[in-house]
Amino acid sequence: MGWLSSLAYRNGPFLLSLAALALLWEVVGRSIDLITLPPLSAVLAAFYDLWASGAVTAPLLDSTLALLYGLVLSLALGSLIGIGMGLSRFVDVALGPYVKAGLSAPMIAFVPVFLMIFGIGPATRIATVVAFSVFIVATNAATAMRASDPRLIEMAHSFGASRWAIFRDVRLPAGAPYFLAGLRLGVARGVKGLINGEVLIAIIGLGGLVKKYGTVFSMDQLYAVILLIVVYAAIAVGLVSAVSRLLVAEEK
Amino acid sequence: MTETQAPAISISNLTKFYGSPKGRRMKALENVTLTVGRGEFVSIIGPSGCGKTTMLKMVGGILGWDEGSIEVLGKPVTGPGPERATVFQSFALLPWMTVIDNVSFGLKVRGMAKPERYAVARKLLASVGLADFETSYPRQLSGGMQQRVGLARALAVSPQLLLMDEPFSAIDAQTRLILQTDLLDIWSKTDLSVLFITHAMDEAVFLSDKVVIMGARPGHVTDIIDVDLPRPRTEETRRDPRFVELTGFVWDRLRGMIQQDERAA
Ligand SMILES: Nc1ncnc2c1ncn2[C@@H]1O[C@H](COP(=O)(O)OP(=O)(O)OP(=O)(O)O)[C@@H](O)[C@H]1O
Ligand SMILES: [Mg+2]
Numbered sequence: 087m088g089w090l091s092s093l094a095y096r097n098g099p100f101l102l103s104l105a106a107l108a109l110l111w112e113v114v115g116r117s118i119d120l121i122t123l124p125p126l127s128a129v130l131a132a133f134y135d136l137w138a139s140g141a142v143t144a145p146l147l148d149s150t151l152a153l154l155y156g157l158v159l160s161l162a163l164g165s166l167i168g169i170g171m172g173l174s175r176f177v178d179v180a181l182g183p184y185v186k187a188g189l190s191a192p193m194i195a196f197v198p199v200f201l202m203i204f205g206i207g208p209a210t211r212i213a214t215v216v217a218f219s220v221f222i223v224a225t226n227a228a229t230a231m232r233a234s235d236p237r238l239i240e241m242a243h244s245f246g247a248s249r250w251a252i253f254r255d256v257r258l259p260a261g262a263p264y265f266l267a268g269l270r271l272g273v274a275r276g277v278k279g280l281i282n283g284e285v286l287i288a289i290i291g292l293g294g295l296v297k298k299y300g301t302v303f304s305m306d307q308l309y310a311v312i313l314l315i316v317v318y319a320a321i322a323v324g325l326v327s328a329v330s331r332l333l334v335a336e337e338k
Numbered sequence: 339m340t341e342t343q344a345p346a347i348s349i350s351n352l353t354k355f356y357g358s359p360k361g362r363r364m365k366a367l368e369n370v371t372l373t374v375g376r377g378e379f380v381s382i383i384g385p386s387g388c389g390k391t392t393m394l395k396m397v398g399g400i401l402g403w404d405e406g407s408i409e410v411l412g413k414p415v416t417g418p419g420p421e422r423a424t425v426f427q428s429f430a431l432l433p434w435m436t437v438i439d440n441v442s443f444g445l446k447v448r449g450m451a452k453p454e455r456y457a458v459a460r461k462l463l464a465s466v467g468l469a470d471f472e473t474s475y476p477r478q479l480s481g482g483m484q485q486r487v488g489l490a491r492a493l494a495v496s497p498q499l500l501l502m503d504e505p506f507s508a509i510d511a512q513t514r515l516i517l518q519t520d521l522l523d524i525w526s527k528t529d530l531s532v533l534f535i536t537h538a539m540d541e542a543v544f545l546s547d548k549v550v551i552m553g554a555r556p557g558h559v560t561d562i563i564d565v566d567l568p569r570p571r572t573e574e575t576r577r578d579p580r581f582v583e584l585t586g587f588v589w590d591r592l593r594g595m596i597q598q599d600e601r602a603a
Contacts, residue, residue: 237426237428237430238430238432240395240400240426240430241424241426241430242443242447243400243418244398244399244400244418244422244423244424245418245423245443245444245447245448245495246417246418246419246420246444246447246448247447248447251446251447255432255435255443255446255447256432259432259434260434
């Protein structure tokens with residue numbers, strides 16, 4: 087149990103604040119009889135019921151699949167665009183403005199358009215995930231390409247390294263931390279986009295459940311689903327962080 | 339002159355301009371003529387900004403020039419080549435690669451398979467005294483050891499010409515003296531020609547057959563001094579009156595230029 091106690095030790099303050107928050111929620115929920123704020127215990131009970139009845143399983147699986155497909159697409163497309171921007175001034179000037187615009191534009195506005203194009207199927211949600219995450223992946227990939235020390239590139243060049251060899255042995259490893267940061271941010275944005283899109287479309291995935299319980303004021307279930315989404319997003323980002331820490335540690 | 343007799347490096351009437359941001363051209367080198375014979379050790383010394391690094395990059399084939407010519411072993415330079423290898427002031431080791439991967443980097447980009455390039459790298463690591471550090475990473479080594487890796491990497495490609503840009507200037511004074519004798523030791527066992535840039539008068543004189551003194555604005559050669567100290571050079575050499583005399587002479591020439599520069603500024 088050594089690792090558990092060390093985990094508890096390092097995250098002590100967080101666990102403390104979490105406990106305080108839970109307690110506050112429970113107390114306020116019980117003492118003020120508000121329909122909009124059920125006590126935590128009721129929410130957790132609803133959470134258990136939802137989980138046990140299997141009502142969240144299908145939406146969870148649907149959302150996860152859309153997220154995975156979307157992220158893989160974003161990673162491929164964003165890396166391609168970003169690497170191009172980082173290596174070529176021409177590509178940077180040609181595509182840079184779109185990437186910058188895409189980074190700050192309210193992508194949620196495109197969801198109805200995707201819905202019209204792709205219909206109510208996985209394609210719309212995948213497109214939503216891509217729209218939310220591809221630009222941050224591209225931006226970081228471009229930064230990654232520019233992050234290498236010019237003296238190392240000069241060294242490689244002096245040994246007669248080809249452009250490909252310089253990319254493989256210098257630019258890529260030097261940029262790896264930026265790539266991984268882009269991926270992490272991409273996952274966070276992708277989850278956000280996916281849920282937002284699902285709430286908007288209203289009949290699918292976890293977002294669909296939010297809409298469903300929200301419209302009938304089924305507050306216990308609503309909070310249970312929200313809780314699930316928050317934990318889900320944290321786990322997704324945490325997973326990528328862990329993987330990227332492993333990758334960076336490996337090469338260092 | 340047949341090709342086999344051609345000097346290691348032959349630079350003639352070399353002129354180089356850099357474009358400045360304002361669009362004006364800055365003359366970095368003017369009419370530089372210089373020869374490095376086969377197997378010769380030649381140092382270049384000169385005030386900061388006189389174009390030493392610029393010239394070395396051009397000989398290395400990673401920078402173009404405007405007028406004049408550079409020939410290496412009788413052939414005009416058109417890019418980097420397998421007969422030349424460079425040792426860098428900043429070491430320029432790849433931090434994500436182990437020592438042995440760094441040493442075999444030049445062989446890897448030339449397409450040599452791993453077992454073969456590792457075999458070559460091991461020999462060179464032994465020759466620079468780092469046989470036990472194969473699997474270390476550069477950041478785990480001292481500056482002096484890192485530059486030994488840089489030297490081994492350059493030697494691994496079996497060059498005929500070694501280009502060294504202030505290789506020891508980032509290394510502490512004592513380690514530096516040891517690296518100097520080790521470098522001469524390795525050089526004397528090969529037929530390598532060396533072009534060595536430095537800011538240290540004693541280093542230039544101790545190592546070289548010829549010391550080239552350059553002046554700035556624009557960079558040009560002012561003196562070429564033959565160092566007639568016997569080889570092998572040892573710690574005794576540093577106390578030789580002739581060594582002291584030559585070092586003093588180089589300093590006199592440089593001091594004159596630097597003082598002139600300061601008055602002009
Ligand atoms: N890429 C570049 N673009 C424009 N000017 C440059 C460039 N590189 C060098 N210069 C200028 O050319 C001149 C010569 O530079 P160089 O680096 O060759 O000098 P150096 O003799 O090696 O100096 P140091 O002793 O400080 O290393 C300097 O005035 C420098 O500012
Ligand atoms: Mg220099």
